[in-house]
Amino acid sequence: MRFAHGAAGDGGSPVTLRGSYGLFIGGSFVSGSSVFKTISPATEEVLAEVTHGTTEDVDRAVAAARGAYERVWSVMPGRERARYLVRIARLLRERAAELAVIESLDTGRPIRQTRDVDLPLAVAHFFYHAGWADKLAYAGFGPAAGPPPRPLGVVGQVIGWNSPLLMLAWKIAPALACGNTVVLKPAETTPLTALAFGEICAEAGLPPGVVNIVTGDGLAGQLVAGHPGVDKVAFTGSPEVGREIAKSAALWGKRLTLELGGTAANIVCADADIEAAARGIVEGVFIRQGHACAASSRVFVQQPVRDELVAAIRTRMAALRSGHPLDEATDIGAVNSRGQLERITELTRAAQADGAVRWSAPPWPEQDTLPDRGFWFPPTLFAGVTPEHRIAGEELCWPVLTVSSFATPEEVAERTSGTRYGLSAGVWTRQGALSEWLAARLRAGVIWLNSFGLLDPAVPFGGYQESGLGREGGRHGLEDYLDLTGGTYDG
Amino acid sequence: MADLADAPELPVGPPRAPSRVRAAPRTTYRLYIGGAFPRAASGRTFEVHGADGAFLASAALAAGRDARDAVVAARAAFPGWSRAAGYDRGQALYRVAEVMEEHRALFAAQLRRAAGCSADAAYTEVDAALDRWTWYAGWADKITQVRGTVNPVAGSFGTVTLPEPVGVAAVLAPPDSALLGLVSVLAPAIASGNTAVLVASERYPLLAVAFAEALAAARLPAGVVNVLTGELAELSPWLAAHQEVNAIDLAGAPGPLADDLAVAAAGSLKRVVRFPAADWSAEPGLERMFATLETKTTWHPLGT
Numbered sequence: 001m002r003f004a005h006g007a008a009g010d011g012g013s014p015v016t017l018r019g020s021y022g023l024f025i026g027g028s029f030v031s032g033s034s035v036f037k038t039i040s041p042a043t044e045e046v047l048a049e050v051t052h053g054t055t056e057d058v059d060r061a062v063a064a065a066r067g068a069y070e071r072v073w074s075v076m077p078g079r080e081r082a083r084y085l086v087r088i089a090r091l092l093r094e095r096a097a098e099l100a101v102i103e104s105l106d107t108g109r110p111i112r113q114t115r116d117v118d119l120p121l122a123v124a125h126f127f128y129h130a131g132w133a134d135k136l137a138y139a140g141f142g143p144a145a146g147p148p149p150r151p152l153g154v155v156g157q158v159i160g161w162n163s164p165l166l167m168l169a170w171k172i173a174p175a176l177a178c179g180n181t182v183v184l185k186p187a188e189t190t191p192l193t194a195l196a197f198g199e200i201c202a203e204a205g206l207p208p209g210v211v212n213i214v215t216g217d218g219l220a221g222q223l224v225a226g227h228p229g230v231d232k233v234a235f236t237g238s239p240e241v242g243r244e245i246a247k248s249a250a251l252w253g254k255r256l257t258l259e260l261g262g263t264a265a266n267i268v269c270a271d272a273d274i275e276a277a278a279r280g281i282v283e284g285v286f287i288r289q290g291h292a293c294a295a296s297s298r299v300f301v302q303q304p305v306r307d308e309l310v311a312a313i314r315t316r317m318a319a320l321r322s323g324h325p326l327d328e329a330t331d332i333g334a335v336n337s338r339g340q341l342e343r344i345t346e347l348t349r350a351a352q353a354d355g356a357v358r359w360s361a362p363p364w365p366e367q368d369t370l371p372d373r374g375f376w377f378p379p380t381l382f383a384g385v386t387p388e389h390r391i392a393g394e395e396l397c398w399p400v401l402t403v404s405s406f407a408t409p410e411e412v413a414e415r416t417s418g419t420r421y422g423l424s425a426g427v428w429t430r431q432g433a434l435s436e437w438l439a440a441r442l443r444a445g446v447i448w449l450n451s452f453g454l455l456d457p458a459v460p461f462g463g464y465q466e467s468g469l470g471r472e473g474g475r476h477g478l479e480d481y482l483d484l485t486g487g488t489y490d491g
Numbered sequence: 492m493a494d495l496a497d498a499p500e501l502p503v504g505p506p507r508a509p510s511r512v513r514a515a516p517r518t519t520y521r522l523y524i525g526g527a528f529p530r531a532a533s534g535r536t537f538e539v540h541g542a543d544g545a546f547l548a549s550a551a552l553a554a555g556r557d558a559r560d561a562v563v564a565a566r567a568a569f570p571g572w573s574r575a576a577g578y579d580r581g582q583a584l585y586r587v588a589e590v591m592e593e594h595r596a597l598f599a600a601q602l603r604r605a606a607g608c609s610a611d612a613a614y615t616e617v618d619a620a621l622d623r624w625t626w627y628a629g630w631a632d633k634i635t636q637v638r639g640t641v642n643p644v645a646g647s648f649g650t651v652t653l654p655e656p657v658g659v660a661a662v663l664a665p666p667d668s669a670l671l672g673l674v675s676v677l678a679p680a681i682a683s684g685n686t687a688v689l690v691a692s693e694r695y696p697l698l699a700v701a702f703a704e705a706l707a708a709a710r711l712p713a714g715v716v717n718v719l720t721g722e723l724a725e726l727s728p729w730l731a732a733h734q735e736v737n738a739i740d741l742a743g744a745p746g747p748l749a750d751d752l753a754v755a756a757a758g759s760l761k762r763v764v765r766f767p768a769a770d771w772s773a774e775p776g777l778e779r780m781f782a783t784l785e786t787k788t789t790w791h792p793l794g795t
Binding site for chain 2: 124140242243246247249250251258260420435439440443444445446447448449450451453456458459460461462464465467468469471474475476484
């Protein structure tokens with residue numbers, strides 16, 4: 001199927017998707033026993049047919065990864081691995097415009113986000129980690145004079161639907177740099193850029209089996225995460241599934257990295273630059289909807305500036321434009337799937353029923369209603385939210401903002417540390433001492449002071465406690481793909 | 492130590508702290524919870540025998556209720572201990588080493604009776620435990636620099652990554668090394684700012700309580716370390732499943748129990764510390780300390 005770039009256009013050729021994709025195993029695409037359809041959440045049209053990975057397929061993928069690990073990848077000098085990673089990074093960059101279009105079609109996220117944020121970051125992750133591949137001995141995990149630390153083996157990776165290619169890069173780049181081989185299962189609703197990545201691996205001449213892509217539903221994910229031939233599992237998704245994977249990994253003695261999201265806080269103090277805070281919150285929550293999944297949507301504002309902040313946010317929200325993901329002017333795209341839309345609808349109804357005050361931005365440019373087809377939800381703000389509201393605690397992964405107020409910094413530090421989750425948090429204040437004080441008090445893995453939603457391959461990302469395990473990115477992220485136990489480096 | 496001593500939620504040391512570590516067997520060794528030495532809530536005790544089979548003393552048989560009390564005490568101590576300057580935590584831990592050193596002969600005598608080893612071997616282990624504790628005391632104000640990073644990013648932002656303690660750590664003391672093993676699993680948890688609930692090994696409960704007396708005598712803030720004696724299979728599942736416990740070190744759990752505890756701990760995504768069997772006399776490395784640390788990254792914009 002062909003799709004014009006449309007308003008996203010760089011004048012390049014339209015994107016062509018194959019009608020049907022097999023599984024990428026052992027360096028080439030192989031057909032499976034059954035297929036499912038992946039659709040555009042903006043129009044509900046079918047984008048392509050994709051293969052359901054079965055037990056046998058996962059066995060084959062793990063065997064291919066094991067063979068490649070033992071024969072090629074774990075014994076290859078780091079500088080050669082680096083060369084492959086650089087090649088992958090360059091090919092990603094060459095195909096960036098096309099991949100951004102595919103990502104927007106499949107996820108529903110605006111082209112401005114996928115093209116200007118996801119793709120450059122994904123490319124940067126491969127370049128960054130290419131540089132580590134031949135420097136692991138200097139990463140500070142053991143004596144630099146000794147041999148480099150050992151890889152773990154075959155890594156099973158299961159990723160989510162909000163920023164699929166970027167998450168793939170977060171997981172595959174460090175795994176390969178450290179000498180592991182990979183079986184990756186993309187989300188059921190967003191498999192296309194992972195399959196395109198399989199093509200890139202083949203084009204880069206990556207040794208067969210080093211990267212394997214198995215598509216399918218949650219069952220395929222369980223098969224990958226639970227496979228006895230997998231030495232390490234890396235998962236991005238819901239806390240419920242994450243806990244099950246953690247139990248299974250504990251039973252099998254597997255290493256584990258989890259990114260489970262988990263609603264954190266965005267704290268606006270009375271002395272903050274309110275316009276900057278409103279801009280940061282609206283951009284962080286609404287425009288960068290996919291990235292800071294659930295991390296950003298709870299706003300705590302100090303009482304004296306509550307009304308001022310809410311007004312500033314509403315002004316900015318009213319200017320947001322919902323629309324087709326490939327339209328250059330679109331700020332808010334489509335909800336990723338019907339299931340997600342139902343969940344958002346249910347949670348927002350419950351919040352209204354519980355007495356929270358709802359305000360939604362105009363749903364569609366120059367119209368009062370949303371389109372008939374596709375999955376849409378207008379940018380929405382809830383005021384008067386208390387900790388008892390379900391919407392205050394549950395992961396939304398969609399731009400719905402809740403606002404509650406606080407009196408003192410001590411109170412907000414106490415209230416926001418009550419949760420067992422802590423992925424990220426934001427603090428808005430002009431006082432350096434107060435921002436550092438709050439940053440030190442908040443129990444979260446990433447804290448943005450007077451900014452929100454920033455990511456970089458050199459920066460460790462990951463949550464506290466039930467928001468996750470391990471870090472992705474930076475020097476810390478390497479550790480989760482290396483065997484450091486016992487302090488021996490004699491691999 | 493002024494900061495710690497002034498912290499209202501952290502009375503330094505129990506009012507009835509013993510002035511010296513007792514070596515002579517006494518009728519019943521108690522638990523160490525929140526800086527006090529209570530009996531088990533059930534009032535139950537168990538007999539402890541030496542390596543030669545001789546009766547040494549009775550110890551408190553802790554159960555779930557005592558484990559819960561210990562977690563509450565550890566949780567209450569966490570804000571003060573974790574926010575104290577690394578230097579001050581180090582000072583508190585160095586003081587413990589001083590008390591251990593003063594009572595070196597008494598620890599060695601206890602170790603001989605409990606483990607049935609020679610005097611030389613006992614002194615060697617006590618000295619090794621002392622050195623180990625001192626080593627970790629020094630890490631209290633250094634781990635941040637070794638573990639932290641300043642991250643170069645594309646864009647006008649500064650970012651810093653720092654380690655933070657995870658919270659309350661349950662620590663199961665290993666059965667194969669009475670004092671050195673205990674110190675080697677407890678010290679890495681608390682040096683970085685966690686508070687701990689230590690489950691003594693079933694073989695050497697008296698040494699664990701003697702060690703607790705050294706902690707109390709050194710006026711370690713109440714609740715930073717809490718010691719339970721009793722049956723590992725009874726106590727450890729409480730701790731592994733407890734929502735307020737953030738990490739668990741399985742050093743003392745035999746394989747099948749450790750598997751069960753790791754699965755139970757996964758229910759609340761505790762940080763599970765589980766390393767291959769250790770030679771406790773070897774250089775410990777940093778992995779054990781890293782295992783009870785979270786990683787926090789802070790971003791801030793740069794500009795005029």
